[in-house]
Amino acid sequence: MPRQILAVLTLAAFSLLASVSHAGELTLFDGQVAPTIVYDDAKAPPLGKAAELLAHDLAALTGKTPVVARNAAGQGPVVIFGLARSPTIAALLKANGVDATRLAGQWETYGRAQVTLPDGRPALLIFGADTRGTIWGVMDLSREMGVSPWEWWADVKIRQVDRVAVDGALRYSKTPSVKYRGVFLNDEEFGLYPWASQTNDPKLHDIGPKTYARVYELMWRLKANTFWPGMRGIEKSFNQIPGNAEMAQSYGLVRASSHAEMISRTNIREWDVETMGPYNIFENRKRVMDYWRQAVRRWGKDENMYTVGMRGIEDRPMQGANTPQDQARALEQVFAEQRRMLGEELKTPVDQVPQVFTPYKEVLPAYDSGLKVPDDVTLNWPDDNYGYIRRLSNAKERARSGGSGVYYHISYWGYPMSYLWLANTHPALMWEEMNKAYQYDARRLWIVNVGDIKPGEYLTQLFLDMAFDNDAYPNVASIKRHLERWASENFGAADGARIADILWRQYDLAFTRNPEFMGWTTTKPVTPVRQTEFNMASFGDENARRRAAYDDLAAQSAALMQSLPADRKDAFYELVKFPVDMATAVNQRQLDLDRSIAYAYQHRASADAYGQNILDAQARIEAGGKAFNETVAGGKWAGIMGMSPHSLPFYKAPSAPSWTGGEEAGCAAFAEGGSFYDVQTAIPGESEFMRKLPHLLRYAAPELPAFHPELGGTRYVDLFVKDKTATAQWTATPDQPWIKVSEAAGTLSASSVLERRLMVSIDWASAPRGATRGTVNIQCGGAPLPIPVTVVLAPTQATPDVSFIEADRLVSMYAAHADQVGQGWSVLEGLGHTGAVLRSDIKMRSIDAKDMAALASAPKASWRFSTVTTDDPATLRVVALPILPVTSENRMRVAVQIDDEPLQLLDFTAPEFSARWLERVQSNAAVETVQNLRLKPGPHVVTIHALDPGFALDRLELAFVGAARAYGPAPETRVRGAQLLAAAASTDFKKVVH
Incomplete structure (x- = not known):
């Protein structure tokens, strides 16, 4: 059914524009005639393509084919766009009294206003400070009219409407937050190459101009201006296919290259070792320099950003330099020769040529060994391939004229484990890292490795939206709203919230x-x-x-x-x-x-x-x-x-275990906590052999973990038969009225079910006060399987001021539920394993652990808990996110204090590729411990002092010997309905309300 579209609020909702006056509503389509599209491409040829794209969108929206022209002759509404400084546009602005001087010298900005043509007709005028600014104005108009950026790449069909109207107010766009923003097509042999070569462009049988045109169109719609072309195509490189570079320039985009592909080259296809010799600056200097010089001569007329330095072919270390110190000295010589060559070939002062250096993998140690990077070259800091930025610029580096940027992954092939198939980087983590990067002035270049683009669509848009307008995303809550808007934009407001909730929960599970x-x-x-x-x-x-x-x-x-x-x-x-x-x-x-x-x-x-x-x-x-x-x-x-x-x-297809069963008969039970009870084989006590078996296999008298009135919850008991052909009737009867079981009776058999999980809970309204015991009497196949149930005395009755208690030899405390949080910590809702983390101020100065005065003023947070276990030692597990030190001047440390005991220093710093790092990036958790704690039963307090910026605390787990270990966060042992402590007298403490 055709619908009306009144597109006056969408852009404001996305914080893209700032309106300065209001000229009323301008109708662009009234159901009869599509608007004429007029573009002035003086010194801006890509505007012709912008006109074609806008015409495509309007045709789909209106069902009418718009006229694309170089003048406004004709009838009906008009959309006009061009550079503000072009004579035609400047004259129209002057005639309508529109001031465009605020755009002068701006990067990728535009203005928009309703104007009156000489013949009296109204028109919508988009006037840009530069070519891409003008294009962003056209793309914003298209999106405002209801066209999704993913209309082609994700088949979000443009729906026909019977009216289109937009706000005619004079408005000016914001300067993009990050100057160069873009994508890296990588490991494209997995998906993009097979699709491009077999489906999208089978005549070429490669990733050529037809495919790249679609990529560039998507970049336009997402207002990205920089791309790193694919480097692993099966057939030919980007450079070897006629029309690829020309297509990029026809879209007015900045061509750059990855951390391993210097001076616009793609070594994996372009450097032939057999005919050109080794790709080694020491042994084959002239050939290597000529190779780079030829690239500049061929493509130097285009808008480029040149990757400088040198790495080996196919993302390997540089040949001929065996130590970081050797590599640093060699790279300094390479910089000098590359820059001399760039100046000679481009006839431009080299400090005005965009250049970037990425200290990726083994290159960072070379940088740390004293490598001198020319001041005007952008330092592009990579993440560790798993979403955690390796480093940002310190104060001295931030003073460099070249600035800095970030290379970020949502797809990766390599050590320790690849993720090329599904894109599951958590949006909250991306925000935490990229917002931190922005705060540390990494604002020159943001590149995201998107793999094959699909299925990383949302994360790609999120990254680029943050790069374009970082101020619009001040916290994690704004990222949740972004996901909901994205879902609503693509699927409608009615389903947007539900879709966003599904995807956010999926990201949580994947984290x-x-x-x-x-x-x-x-x-x-x-x-x-x-x-x-x-x-x-x-x-x-x-x-x-x-x-x-x-x-x-x-x-x-x-x-x-x-x-x-x-x-x-x-x-x-x-x-x-x-x-x-x-x-x-x-x-x-x-x-x-x-x-x-x-x-x-x-x-x-x-x-x-x-x-x-x-x-x-x-x-x-x-x-x-x-x-x-x-x-x-x-x-x-x-x-x-x-x-x-x-x-x-x-x-690959796995080998599935097959269990044929034995000759055993009868029922058995498995009780939560690890007790396996078999009426045929269970014996009083356990042999030494049985005690050494894993919990899931142990034979023991079953007993459910104790219930605590402060915690509530349920426990489970599995009933099962051991013979597939057996049939067994079962009943479950509590001997106390306050014990509740999810089912009272049933049958186990091959025709119904071979196992049944019973849930046991407590009716606390009728449960006796204090410690007590009861039993769930289970009969299965005529045999008794009694399951004891224990309710324990509430420790808080003796110590009512604690918020966490020990249960099953464990105290589990989530960071954001701290009783007291001092200045210098902030709660980041939506990030981490437990729903929120405590993060130390990203701009705080690192504290010397030996400086007692500084330590006393360190940001601190505390949790109050009680224990009941006697004699046995305990271990405190401090679980944080594996965030890397913010700059070279920082580490990742906290000091831990239990009660009045001395502070203990925990250093979470884990170098990339170390064993600790390997484990952490796969679990998104960094764990350090305080061991052999001897705690008396009763109340205690644990305090965490932050010593470095950006430390993100997820949870604390105090475990006595024998406590079970969860892979993810153990359920919190937080007192239900507990009243948090009053604020302490210290003025740097504040009460946290949950």
Whole structure:
């Protein structure tokens, strides 16, 4: 059904423009005639392409073909755009009394206003400070009229309307926050190359101008101006395909190159070792310099940013320099020769030629060994490939004229584990790192490695939106709103909030463990898939809770898919359902692998069914890829979704365990906490052999973990048969009225279920005061399986001022629930494993741990808790995000104090590629411990002092010997409804309200 569109608020909602006056509503389409598009391309040829793109959008919106012309002759409304300084546009501005002087000398800005043409007709005029500023004005108009940036790349179809009206107020756009903003197409042999060569451009059979034109169009719509072309194409490099460079210039974009591809070259295809010799500046200097000089001669007329320095072919270390010191000295010579050559060939002062140096991987040690980078060269700081920026500029580096930037990944191939298939970098983490970068003046260049573009669409837009207007995103809450607006823009306001919630929860789950890391494998060296580390025995079955969370997301996604109109189903599959379904299936596959193995050891008859689940999940993964490549959008994306990147074991069909069962009969029970009870084999006490078995296999008298009135919650008991052919009736009868069981009776059999999970809880309104015990009397197959239930005395009755208590030998405290938080800490809601983190001020100065006066003023936060365990030692696990030191002048340290004991220093600094770093980036958690604590039963307080900027604390876990360990955060042992402490007398403390 055609609809009316009144596009007057959208841009303001996205904080893109600032209106300075109001001229009323301007109708561009009244149902009859599409507006005429007039463009003035004097000294700005890309504006012709902008006119064509706007015409495409208006034709789809109105059903009428707009006239694209060089003058405004004719009838009906008019849209005019061009450079503010061009004679035609300047005359029109003067005639209408519109002041464009504020655009003079500005970078990529524009003005917009309703004007009157000489013949009296109204027109919408877009006048730019420069070519790209003008184009951004056109793109903003298109988006304001309801066209999604993803109308082609994600099939968000343009819907026809019966009226288009826009605000005619005079307005001026903001100068972009980051000067150069763009994307890096990388590891394109996985998806982009197969799609481009087989589907989008089969005649060329490569990634050529036809494909790049679509990439550039997307960049326009996202207001990106810089690109690093693909470097791993199977056939030819970007430079070797006629028309690629020319197409980039026709779109007015800045061409640059990756950290490994110097001076506009792509070495992996362009340097032939057999005919050109080694790519070695020491042994083959003249040939290497000529190679670079030829590139500048050929493409130097274009708008380029030149990567300077030198690395080896295909992202490898520089040849001929064996130590960081040798490499530094060699690079200084390379800089000098490259810059002399650039000045000679471009006939321009070299300090006016955009250049960038990226201290990536092994290059950073060379930089740290004293490498002198020319002052006007931009320092481009990379992340560690997993979303954590390796370093930002210190005060001295921030004074450099070349400024700094960031190279960031949402896709990566390499050590320790690749993630090329699904894009699951958490938006909150991206905000935390990139906002911090912006605050440290990394404002010259932002590049995001987007892999094959799909399925990283949302993260790509988020990154570029933050780069364009960083002020619009002051906190994590603004990122959540951005996701909701993005979902609403693409699927409608009615479903936007639901879609955003599904995607945010998916990012939360992936933050605990990226779906592509669920095999616990590595890329280099390639290792086989193994079981996960999610605890099935404790914490309500961490394995099952994660599986259920993904199942819920998949179910909600499927329901939404059914309810959406037909013209949004393809887009929804690409942007939402496919990534959700694939993440769900991968987790089902790996989590059920755990169950199949563990349950086979327990001799559960159901073990084989979980083995079949593994194969079913793999079949859904393969079906999802097949649908994406063959069905979605009528096969438009055939080849784009490679389902087995680099043939790594994780992506291949797994070998599912098979359990045929034994000759045993009867029922057995497994109680939460790790007690396995079999009426046929259980014996009083345990042998030494049994005590050494893993918890999931141990035979013991079953007993559920104790219930605490302060914590509430439930516990589970699994009943199961060991023979697939057996049938067993069961009953579960509490011997106390305050014990509640989810089911009272049932049947176990192959025709119904082979196992049943019973949930046990307490009716606290009728439960007795103090410690007490009861029993759930289970009869299964005629045999008794009694399950003791314990309610413990509340420690807070003796110490009512604590907020956390010990339960099951563990005290779990989430950082954001601190009792007191001092100045210098802030709560970042939405980031981390527990829903929020405490982060120390990113601009604080590092504190010398030996300076007692400075230490006393360090930002501090405290948590009050109580314990009941006697004699046994405890370990305090301090869990933070694996954020790297902010600058070369910082580390990542905190000082920990328990009660009045001496402070203990914990240093979380972990060099990239170290064993500690390897573990941390796969779990998004950095853990340091205070061990062998001897705590008396009763109240205690733990205080954390921040010693460095940007430390992000997620949680604290105090565990006594024998306590269970969760892979993710253990459920918090926070007192329900506890009143937080009054603010301390110290003026630098404030009360935190939750």
